[in-house]
Amino acid sequence: xxxxxxxxxxxxxxxxxxxxxxxxxxxxxxxxxxDAWLRDDVAQVxxxxxxxxxxxxxxxxxxxxxxxxxxxxxxxxxxxxxxxTGHGFTPAAHQLAVAVEMVHNATLLHDDVVDLAETRRGKxxxxxxxxxxxxxxxxxxxxxxxxxxxxASGVDGALPLMLSIIEEMVLAESLQLERRGxxxxxxxxxxxxxAVARGKTAALFRWAMIAGARAGGVSAExxxxxxxxxxxxxxxxQVIDDCLDFAGNESALGKKPLADLREGKVTxxxxxxARQVPAIVDNLRxxxxxxxxxxxxxxxxxxxxxxxxxxxxLDAANQFATAQIEAAIAQLAHVDECEAKEQLRTVAYASLxxxx
Amino acid sequence: xxxxxxxxxxxxxxxxxxxxxxxxxxxxxxxxxxDAWLRDDVAQVxxxxxxxxxxxxxxxxxxxxxxxxxxxxxxxxxxxxxxxTGHGFTPAAHQLAVAVEMVHNATLLHDDVVDLAETRRGKxxxxxxxxxxxxxxxxxxxxxxxxxxxxASGVDGALPLMLSIIEEMVLAESLQLERRGxxxxxxxxxxxxxAVARGKTAALFRWAMIAGARAGGVSAExxxxxxxxxxxxxxxxQVIDDCLDFAGNESALGKKPLADLREGKVTxxxxxxARQVPAIVDNLRxxxxxxxxxxxxxxxxxxxxxxxxxxxxLDAANQFATAQIEAAIAQLAHVDECEAKEQLRTVAYASLxxxx
Numbered sequence: 001x002x003x004x005x006x007x008x009x010x011x012x013x014x015x016x017x018x019x020x021x022x023x024x025x026x027x028x029x030x031x032x033x034x035d036a037w038l039r040d041d042v043a044q045v046x047x048x049x050x051x052x053x054x055x056x057x058x059x060x061x062x063x064x065x066x067x068x069x070x071x072x073x074x075x076x077x078x079x080x081x082x083x084x085t086g087h088g089f090t091p092a093a094h095q096l097a098v099a100v101e102m103v104h105n106a107t108l109l110h111d112d113v114v115d116l117a118e119t120r121r122g123k124x125x126x127x128x129x130x131x132x133x134x135x136x137x138x139x140x141x142x143x144x145x146x147x148x149x150x151x152a153s154g155v156d157g158a159l160p161l162m163l164s165i166i167e168e169m170v171l172a173e174s175l176q177l178e179r180r181g182x183x184x185x186x187x188x189x190x191x192x193x194x195a196v197a198r199g200k201t202a203a204l205f206r207w208a209m210i211a212g213a214r215a216g217g218v219s220a221e222x223x224x225x226x227x228x229x230x231x232x233x234x235x236x237x238q239v240i241d242d243c244l245d246f247a248g249n250e251s252a253l254g255k256k257p258l259a260d261l262r263e264g265k266v267t268x269x270x271x272x273x274a275r276q277v278p279a280i281v282d283n284l285r286x287x288x289x290x291x292x293x294x295x296x297x298x299x300x301x302x303x304x305x306x307x308x309x310x311x312x313x314l315d316a317a318n319q320f321a322t323a324q325i326e327a328a329i330a331q332l333a334h335v336d337e338c339e340a341k342e343q344l345r346t347v348a349y350a351s352l353x354x355x356x
Numbered sequence: 357x358x359x360x361x362x363x364x365x366x367x368x369x370x371x372x373x374x375x376x377x378x379x380x381x382x383x384x385x386x387x388x389x390x391d392a393w394l395r396d397d398v399a400q401v402x403x404x405x406x407x408x409x410x411x412x413x414x415x416x417x418x419x420x421x422x423x424x425x426x427x428x429x430x431x432x433x434x435x436x437x438x439x440x441t442g443h444g445f446t447p448a449a450h451q452l453a454v455a456v457e458m459v460h461n462a463t464l465l466h467d468d469v470v471d472l473a474e475t476r477r478g479k480x481x482x483x484x485x486x487x488x489x490x491x492x493x494x495x496x497x498x499x500x501x502x503x504x505x506x507x508a509s510g511v512d513g514a515l516p517l518m519l520s521i522i523e524e525m526v527l528a529e530s531l532q533l534e535r536r537g538x539x540x541x542x543x544x545x546x547x548x549x550x551a552v553a554r555g556k557t558a559a560l561f562r563w564a565m566i567a568g569a570r571a572g573g574v575s576a577e578x579x580x581x582x583x584x585x586x587x588x589x590x591x592x593x594q595v596i597d598d599c600l601d602f603a604g605n606e607s608a609l610g611k612k613p614l615a616d617l618r619e620g621k622v623t624x625x626x627x628x629x630a631r632q633v634p635a636i637v638d639n640l641r642x643x644x645x646x647x648x649x650x651x652x653x654x655x656x657x658x659x660x661x662x663x664x665x666x667x668x669x670l671d672a673a674n675q676f677a678t679a680q681i682e683a684a685i686a687q688l689a690h691v692d693e694c695e696a697k698e699q700l701r702t703v704a705y706a707s708l709x710x711x712x
Contacts, residue, residue: 144526159507166496
């Protein structure tokens with residue numbers, strides 16, 4: 001792991017730590033440069049999030065607790081870099097960067113209730129610490145506070161766009177919910193998968209890029225390219241997330257591996273594996289029909305995971321994510337040469353190498 | 357029950373049906389006049405809500421299902437009347453009236469998950485029909501769609517104010533959550549009660565009045581008076597709600613009576629009764645410490661309800677609600693004489709006489 005000369009627990013260090021050093025010397029060097037260049041911006045966002053405290057209500061505590069626990073701050077970094085392709089990380093851009101992290105955390109609070117998650121960022125999920133009810137209301141609280149910030153930024157169109165983006169996210173979560181546990185041709189199609197990934201993950205990256213672009217006052221053409229960069233980065237991010245569910249370990253992930261599999265979510269590696277090893281489909285159906293309490297359930301799940309790992313599906317998924325990152329970087333051709341553009345490349349590369 | 361010449365299932369008929377005719381002949385006459393005067397406005401809101409349909413996602417179905425099930429439309433009626441104290445129920449006011457009902461329904465979707473409610477408006481709660489997860493996301497979907505409408509209305513300040521109001525509502529829900537099941541001096545104080553009631557219920561009535569006032573272009577003084585009207589109306593509404601939990605029956609309420617008691621929520625009649633009959637406090641603590649599955653739990657609860665009913669607390673609560681309505685009506689002194697002002701009086705009186 002690259003040793004970065006950054007402040008303790010600095011979010012950029014988190015970003016660096018997600019880069020596995022084997023064969024990525026160039027990336028380590030790139031991350032050092034990103035850190036040096038963006039350190040103040042990120043520190044400013046981190047400080048705003050640390051300082052975010054409401055009163056003494058449990059929903060405020062639950063929300064602040066999550067927001068102040070180490071995150072990768074990838075979405076605020078996208079806002080900062082997009083704004084720096086224009087006239088810089090202005091106070092308005094700063095507001096938007098803080099807001100996007102708050103929205104992200106709000107969705108985590110609701111998702112963890114929906115998924116009955118037990119851990120998040122290496123700590124018990126808010127719903128276990130404070131209860132499902134507080135976790136739902138904490139998500140609501142964080143969401144309206146984020147929207148207040150977006151409104152206060154005064155950046156043209158940022159608020160209506162955020163509302164549409166949240167709707168996209170919710171509809172994608174709904175689609176995923178409806179398909180959960182259903183293992184059929186539709187669920188196992190790449191198109192279905194992409195519809196969910198674009199909505200639940202890539203949409204907020206898109207917003208981060210557009211919002212930063214607008215705050216930075218870039219041209220419409222540049223904004224469009226940056227939005228497309230966000231879309232592809234977001235899809236790649238989700239595919240790598242899917243792989244980590246199979247390949248990661250609990251301490252790096254900060255949550256239990258195989259959570260997606262356990263919840264009957266169809267992920268990218270699973271789709272590829274099911275095509276390579278048709279037996280996986282029957283195994284999956286049998287597993288999903290088995291009550292979680294059944295002694296056999298865990299070994300059935302481990303067996304499926306082993307089949308997926310040995311099918312070559314994780315390599316295929318990584319290739320797909322790489323193609324998405326290439327598509328993201330290709331969009332940067334429409335952005336004038338500048339340091340921020342170079343750093344967006346670094347973020348794109350780093351997203352492929354992350355271990356959590 | 358007054359027989360009103362209104363269209364089938366018209367929301368104003370709902371409002372009329374909540375007026376118990378015994379001794380309220382004048383109110384029945386008033387409601388006929390309100391119906392005749394406001395019928396078109398309410399029909400327009402009802403139509404917009406009926407027409408609200410998204411795509412085929414389950415969260416959209418769950419949300420639309422609730423929104424299109426008979427509601428009292430009290431909050432949209434507040435928007436319409438407030439706007440008509442000014443220059444009328446403009447398209448912008450109409451948008452705000454639809455939005456306030458959507459926000460109200462969004463909170464119901466989250467509340468029902470939090471309270472593990474089984475019925476709502478006489479039908480199984482969304483969380484039972486579609487699951488907790490869909491109910492949470494349906495609330496999120498409805499909320500962002502409501503905010504989009506508020507934004508689209510273009511009414512000055514309506515959106516930031518709605519965000520603050522939602523924050524107030526969430527914080528009050530949090531306070532209630534934290535106090536739930538705790539029967540101590542603090543929980544049994546009127547101040548604690550009012551802090552919750554003002555936030556979780558009255559805040560949205562306040563918004564309805566302010567939003568209508570702004571859409572109607574009234575003076576700052578009139579707006580302030582209308583806001584105060586909304587505050588008092590909302591508190592009265594909550595106190596009557598509390599009474600109905602003890603006095604109402606399931607078919608009129610559309611949900612199980614004694615739900616608040618079962619959930620350990622301290623309501624206004626309970627506070628009064630605990631002062632009159634100190635034994636209630638011990639009974640309550642014992643009941644709340646008894647698992648719901650215990651055969652004795654239900655009879656303990658019925659015993660407490662009987663004590664509350666025979667303590668005179670329901671009368672006292674009605675008196676308190678009446679004083680709130682008087683305070684609401686007193687605020688109308690700052691509003692120029694007009695038909696809408698007279699109709700606000702009707703709404704205030706009717707809120708005391710409702711049976712669900």
